[in-house]
Amino acid sequence: MTAGVDLGDPQAQAIRSDEDVVRVRQLVRTVAVAVRLSLVDQTKLVTAASELARNTLVYGGGGSAEVSTVDNGRRRGVRIVFADDGPGIADLDLALTDGYTTGGGLGLGLSGARRLVDEFDIDTGPGRGTRITVTKWSR
Amino acid sequence: MERVPVLKIGDILLVSIQVDMSDQTAVQLQEDLAERIVATGCHGVIIDITALDIVDSFVGRMLSTIASISKVLDAETVVVGMRPAVAITLVELGLSLNGIRTALNVERGMELIAATRDDDYGYDDLDEPGDQSTDTR
Numbered sequence: 001m002t003a004g005v006d007l008g009d010p011q012a013q014a015i016r017s018d019e020d021v022v023r024v025r026q027l028v029r030t031v032a033v034a035v036r037l038s039l040v041d042q043t044k045l046v047t048a049a050s051e052l053a054r055n056t057l058v059y060g061g062g063g064s065a066e067v068s069t070v071d072n073g074r075r076r077g078v079r080i081v082f083a084d085d086g087p088g089i090a091d092l093d094l095a096l097t098d099g100y101t102t103g104g105g106l107g108l109g110l111s112g113a114r115r116l117v118d119e120f121d122i123d124t125g126p127g128r129g130t131r132i133t134v135t136k137w138s139r
Numbered sequence: 140m141e142r143v144p145v146l147k148i149g150d151i152l153l154v155s156i157q158v159d160m161s162d163q164t165a166v167q168l169q170e171d172l173a174e175r176i177v178a179t180g181c182h183g184v185i186i187d188i189t190a191l192d193i194v195d196s197f198v199g200r201m202l203s204t205i206a207s208i209s210k211v212l213d214a215e216t217v218v219v220g221m222r223p224a225v226a227i228t229l230v231e232l233g234l235s236l237n238g239i240r241t242a243l244n245v246e247r248g249m250e251l252i253a254a255t256r257d258d259d260y261g262y263d264d265l266d267e268p269g270d271q272s273t274d275t276r
Contacts, residue, residue: 019161025193
């Protein structure tokens with residue numbers, strides 16, 4: 001599971017529109033730069049955040065992203081929590097399969113985002129929304 | 140909503156994406172480009188993504204769709220200027236950018252389009268068998 005201590009206040013961004021997805025990307029990049037992730041790791045994290053923020057909007061009907069910095073004593077990292085009160089994911093294994101989609105996309109959002117981060121935690125179920133926590137650590 | 144400008148340079152449409160596009164802006168660009176291809180009769184489209192920090196699955200799909208649309212409208216699309224970190228991330232994300240031709244920069248993209256057009260409509264095609272009806276003595 002996820003480890004580490006939060007550093008400073010988490011920053012929240014509501015996800016209610018297309019423009020909010022852009023704002024999530026920008027917020028995540030700012031924090032990733034502050035934590036000094038490498039350029040490739042910044043790019044991976046921002047890309048993952050973009051996929052997950054879009055999922056929150058499209059499938060969850062909107063929600064929020066909370067971005068914080070974490071420290072496990074050896075390394076610093078960025079943690080993002082995406083939460084929505086949407087219908088939840090009924091079959092998680094299927095949803096995490098490359099190419100599976102219910103929304104007309106490429107079906108790479110969830111599975112691709114998981115590959116791009118170091119830790120990926122998902123809490124969901126029919127009728128209780130979806131909460132996804134991802135963490136990327138500095139090298 | 141921001142709009143990405145489409146510039147016409149000779150026989151080529153040049154799109155240089157300079158903003159962090161919302162999904163809506165990306166879809167609008169797709170439509171704008173299709174209209175401009177038909178309106179101008181251009182045979183090449185160059186999409187410069189030098190300024191893009193990331194290409195996620197939505198933008199990746201948009202690039203593939205633009206390439207397919209322009210092909211149907213008799214134009215070649217070349218995506219240029221992808222950053223190394225973006226390429227690494229795209230591959231890990233699992234995006235294959237089907238049907239998209241790439242070049243390192245705008246100049247090479249233009250060369251690639253010119254070379255493709257020469258192959259398709261070059262001199263070889265001009266002297267097909269049956270064209271040798273004239274006697275030039």
